Amino acid sequence: VSDDSAPTAPTFVPVGAADGPRLGNDATLVDLIDRVLETGVTISGDVVLSVAGVDLVYLGLRLVLKGIEGDETLP
């Protein structure tokens, strides 16, 4: 991750920055990336699935929340 944005982003600490990684160590970055791409709230909208910078799929998704207290399918 580049730190090009550092001068204009005082609260943004890029991964691997000199003052310490915000998001963990190298051993677990793959786990974090897995989460970013596979989990988290998804809002109905357009989702792009890309491989090697080429957009392969562009589709709309409906939101289904699966919370820790049970499933809740949204209309």
Added chain:
Amino acid sequence: VIHLYALTAEPPTSVGLAGVDGAPVTTIEAGALLGVTSEHRSAPAATADNALVHAAVIAAVGEQVPTLPVRFGTHHRDDAALREALAETEVALLAALARVGHAVEYVVRAEATPDAPRIPVPTRADDDGQSQSQGPGRRYLEERLAEQHAAEAADDAARARVGAATAGLDTIAIAVAERVGRSGPERCFLVDREATDAFAEAAAAAAAEGGLVVGGPWPPFTFAAEVTG
């Protein structure tokens, strides 16, 4: 397009974040929610670097206000489209924000075993009679089936080892979830920000005894929500 990072119910106390491709991060009001966003000419690619920046922006905002992380790859054509999408699910999103927005996620898993196949392999023979023979097709399928069984056995062993080593962490966490990630079975812990020091210390001790890996603290991706259809 509008790239969406996270949702909050109150504005971050500090601005000036740089997002994917260095685009400035801004907030868009949408009813009772605020979308943490950046604007792009085209949808950012799903690269590892972009995913990490996405996570870092969410983490930065999450340190300021309760934050609900959004899965990478959700884009809307403009502010109005985002507001429309959020309006449809505002109640549920606010509930999810209240449930997990104040917490962080840790993960504990076994050390990765790169030799174990993680991609499911086909196990059914075609219905053309070949499955009844001893030909190369059947041998191939049997080998793949054996690999799959070996991988499942390895996952079961790892799951049991992680479960036994981390059982003591459950009482420190708000919630616990199990999933199978890229590196195998893992236990995910939702931890209040006030308890992160205690949890990290206990998790490190458990991991050291069991040869496990600890990740976090991260935005609570696993506990926020997931797409199931």
